[in-house]
Amino acid sequence: MPFSLDQTLACGQVFRWDLSAAGWWYGVVNDKVIKIRQDGPTLAFEGADTAFIRQYFSLDLDITKVIKNIDQDPFIHTAIKRCSGLRLVRQPPWECLISYICSTNSNIPTIRRRIASIAEQFGKAIEFEGKTYHTFPEPASISCGGDDGLTICKLGYRQPYVFRTSCSIENEKQWEETLFSLPYEDARKELMQLHGVGPKAADCILLFAFQKYEAFPVDVWIRRIMQQNYLPALDLAAGLTNRDYDTIRRFGREHFGEYCGYAQEYLFAAREG
DNA sequence: GACCAGGAAGAGT
DNA sequence: ACTCTTCATGGT
Numbered sequence: 001m002p003f004s005l006d007q008t009l010a011c012g013q014v015f016r017w018d019l020s021a022a023g024w025w026y027g028v029v030n031d032k033v034i035k036i037r038q039d040g041p042t043l044a045f046e047g048a049d050t051a052f053i054r055q056y057f058s059l060d061l062d063i064t065k066v067i068k069n070i071d072q073d074p075f076i077h078t079a080i081k082r083c084s085g086l087r088l089v090r091q092p093p094w095e096c097l098i099s100y101i102c103s104t105n106s107n108i109p110t111i112r113r114r115i116a117s118i119a120e121q122f123g124k125a126i127e128f129e130g131k132t133y134h135t136f137p138e139p140a141s142i143s144c145g146g147d148d149g150l151t152i153c154k155l156g157y158r159q160p161y162v163f164r165t166s167c168s169i170e171n172e173k174q175w176e177e178t179l180f181s182l183p184y185e186d187a188r189k190e191l192m193q194l195h196g197v198g199p200k201a202a203d204c205i206l207l208f209a210f211q212k213y214e215a216f217p218v219d220v221w222i223r224r225i226m227q228q229n230y231l232p233a234l235d236l237a238a239g240l241t242n243r244d245y246d247t248i249r250r251f252g253r254e255h256f257g258e259y260c261g262y263a264q265e266y267l268f269a270a271r272e273g
Numbered sequence: 274g275a276c277c278a279g280g281a282a283g284a285g286t
Numbered sequence: 287a288c289t290c291t292t293c294a295t296g297g298t
Contacts, residue, residue: 012279104280110296111279156294161281198281219279240280241288268279 002063004085005038011086011269013208015099015112016119016136026128028119029056030092031135033128047128058087066213070256070263075229079270086269088208088262093176094169095136096209101161101196103204117153118142118162142166161196168194184212199245207261216252216260218245221271230255 009017009025017027024037029048036045036053045053054060071077091099095115102114115136122141123134142150143166150159169175179187184206191202203217218226218240226248227234236244256263 100279101281103278105278105293106280106295107278107297109278113296154295156296157281157292158294196281200280204279217279220277221279243288 001059002085003038003057003059003087004083005036005043005057007083007086007269008057008089011083011265012108013265014089014091015108015115016095026133028126028133028135031124031126033126033133035128056090058090061087063087066259066262069259070266072256072263076256076263076266079266083266083269086266088211088213088265090211091209092136093179093205093209094139096205097165097169097191097194097197098136098142098162100201100204100208101165101194102155102158104158104196104198104201114153114155114158118150121149121152139166139170143170158196164195165197179206179210184214187212188215199242199249203249203261207264213259213261214253216249216256216264218248218252219268221268221273222264223248225267225271226251 005025006019009019009027014027017025019025024035027034027036032047034045034047034053036043038044043053048056067080071080098118099111099115102118103111106114119134119136122137122145124137126133126135143163147160147163150163153159155162179190182190187206187210188199188202191197191205192199197205200217200219203215206212207215207217216222220240223236223240223244227236231248231251234244234247252260252264
């Protein structure tokens, strides 16, 4: 069962994990701080039980089968080799939703800072090994300070999106179950009703939090990679239109198959730039 | 300063 | 259904 903790946590799918100088990864998942490291085939961890670690890191998934499915050409083959052991994590949906609303038109360090700031301002403090961590706050905790309460988090134009989405989810207790139960395309339309969630954010959320592996998120990196290596005829000089986005994601779905979301993540993780 | 980053909303056609 | 503009922040 191939698994690389470093590839999995460093590839950019999650924003709240840090690697200490001593070689331990620290992260907050739901209401607990988790400390974990990998030594060859064995995982050492604190803060969660084995069942949770298996579930969170998708260790129950037959990754060999997935790789076999998506390994359709030399280019993806190289990416898979380079990022060997990368797995998609099962992220808590609410945190994932807000994270990808905060991600638009931003680089990863900036996104990480925003998520950390939201947690610090509105989350619950947890002490662990003498340091203070914070849970990711519930919708009501984020919205209770009003739109202005978020200003300190420096979300820029995304601030009203986070506020309004928090307000609407606050009254939607069933939203997680609903999205889990819906097929990919329907869940996508549903997510895009939320303020600040467009095609790209919706695909990321469905892939990272709802295990809809047929999602194929197209950001600026994937767009570049796909155009250069798979769709050379596509002219994307003037940004990415909705139609171009659909062309690329449908190609990804056809070419890489039902686990194309995994292919996307290997391509993203192996990107050069 | 210019340009870029895991884009999306709103207005105008 | 399509195109165009604007949006706020931080890194290079």
